[in-house]
Amino acid sequence: MFSKLITVAATGTIALLAQASEAQVTATGTMGTTNPPAATIGTAINQTSYARLLSLNNIHDFCLFAPPKPGVTIGDSEAFEVAYCVQPRNNARVIPDGVLKAVHFVKTPLYVQVQGWGDFTKLNVVAGDDGGELGPHGMTGEGNPVGGNVTSNVTGADVPYEEWMSFISYTQFCLRICTADNSTLSAADECRHTLDVMGCEFVMPGDYTEDTFTSCDGDAAYPPGVYPQSDGSTSTFSQLWIGTMTGTDGATSTTQWGNTVTPSAPYSTPATSNCQTFTSVGNGIASLALTNIAAPSTDVAQPSASSPQPTQPLQSVGGNTCKRTTR
Numbered sequence: 001m002f003s004k005l006i007t008v009a010a011t012g013t014i015a016l017l018a019q020a021s022e023a024q025v026t027a028t029g030t031m032g033t034t035n036p037p038a039a040t041i042g043t044a045i046n047q048t049s050y051a052r053l054l055s056l057n058n059i060h061d062f063c064l065f066a067p068p069k070p071g072v073t074i075g076d077s078e079a080f081e082v083a084y085c086v087q088p089r090n091n092a093r094v095i096p097d098g099v100l101k102a103v104h105f106v107k108t109p110l111y112v113q114v115q116g117w118g119d120f121t122k123l124n125v126v127a128g129d130d131g132g133e134l135g136p137h138g139m140t141g142e143g144n145p146v147g148g149n150v151t152s153n154v155t156g157a158d159v160p161y162e163e164w165m166s167f168i169s170y171t172q173f174c175l176r177i178c179t180a181d182n183s184t185l186s187a188a189d190e191c192r193h194t195l196d197v198m199g200c201e202f203v204m205p206g207d208y209t210e211d212t213f214t215s216c217d218g219d220a221a222y223p224p225g226v227y228p229q230s231d232g233s234t235s236t237f238s239q240l241w242i243g244t245m246t247g248t249d250g251a252t253s254t255t256q257w258g259n260t261v262t263p264s265a266p267y268s269t270p271a272t273s274n275c276q277t278f279t280s281v282g283n284g285i286a287s288l289a290l291t292n293i294a295a296p297s298t299d300v301a302q303p304s305a306s307s308p309q310p311t312q313p314l315q316s317v318g319g320n321t322c323k324r325t326t327r
């Protein structure tokens with residue numbers, strides 16, 4: 001299993017920046033079996049739903065993937081996580097008002113993105129879990145979660161998209177749906193999902209200010225880990241993978257792949273414009289709201305010290321068949 005993972009990661013990286021013309025932007029498959037056939041606003045609230053259709057439309061209308069039940073880490077639940085939406089939609093669960101503590105939405109020419117902070121223990125993320133990455137490929141190629149699909153209506157209609165990436169920890173989230181390509185960058189480049197221990201602020205640079213809610217237009221960032229050089233070429237960082245492989249003779253050996261020096265920051269944080277500021281993001285559904293909205297609980301660690309960090313070892317992605325260790 002481990003050798004397969006390494007191969008997949010290596011192949012994906014070699015192809016990076018060389019596939020803009022072939023790569024697909026919109027998704028053409030059928031929806032996952034627990035999803036409605038299309039994105040739908042105003043569906044009944046069902047807090048035990050297994051729907052996995054995520055929409056990212058605007059600061060007031062988006063969804064996140066999180067575990068369906070308590071007690072299982074992001075690393076161990078990535079194949080079966082479910083959608084939690086700000087608004088009742090997509091037959092999915094609803095994010096109770098008070099969970100989201102900071103939300104920053106940005107619409108760019110190549111993707112839409114939302115990132116911020118919250119108390120995601122209320123969405124079944126284990127307290128202290130630094131989380132992990134979900135995306136449309138996964139180890140089986142069926143996606144993580146399996147049957148997970150995404151849409152956005154930023155073009156004016158609900159469109160299913162092929163490439164996306166989602167990170168969540170117990171305090172932080174970031175989500176990008178790649179909605180377009182240009183002649184140099186494919187949707188797969190901009191949603192490159194091979195840097196899963198690098199964390200939100202590296203992979204999806206943007207505004208991570210706490211306790212604020214903003215919606216902006218923005219430039220598209222360079223793809224995760226890509227650094228333009230002065231001669232016009234690019235340098236691409238590949239996350240270090242260290243794993244154990246079992247040979248046909250049953251002997252195990254340690255294998256390493258990737259760059260041993262980890263960059264400390266993304267190439268840039270893209271400029272934004274036309275920003276609007278809001279006081280909160282929610283749905284106003286009182287029966288779901290956390291009781292602590294007026295006085296946020298003090299046990300929620302907000303500082304980035306507890307969030308996924310570029311140089312932090314991956315601690316919590318384990319127990320699944322893609323088990324790996326990294327520096």
Ligand SMILES: *[C@@H]1O[C@H](CO)[C@@H](O)[C@H](O)[C@H]1NC(C)=O
Nearest residue numbers: 034044046047048049050051
């Ligand atoms: C809520 O979702 C669960 C899981 O998909 C389903 O079994 C149940 O019937 C749904 N409840 C309602 C009222 O739709």
Ligand SMILES: *[C@@H]1O[C@H](CO)[C@@H](O)[C@H](O)[C@H]1NC(C)=O
Nearest residue numbers: 027029030142143147149160
């Ligand atoms: C939904 O996700 C499945 C994999 O889980 C994929 O095969 C299918 O193409 C996706 N459909 C859409 C419309 O995104």
Ligand SMILES: *[C@@H]1O[C@H](CO)[C@@H](O)[C@H](O)[C@H]1NC(C)=O
Nearest residue numbers: 041057061153154155156157
């Ligand atoms: C996207 O969908 C939301 C909810 O249905 C709607 O309020 C919004 O106007 C739509 N945006 C666009 C650009 O169509």
Ligand SMILES: *[C@@H]1O[C@H](CO)[C@@H](O)[C@H](O)[C@H]1NC(C)=O
Nearest residue numbers: 182183184185219220221222
């Ligand atoms: C494609 O988008 C990237 C990221 O915004 C940008 O740097 C590049 O100039 C764009 N390419 C073209 C041909 O517009």
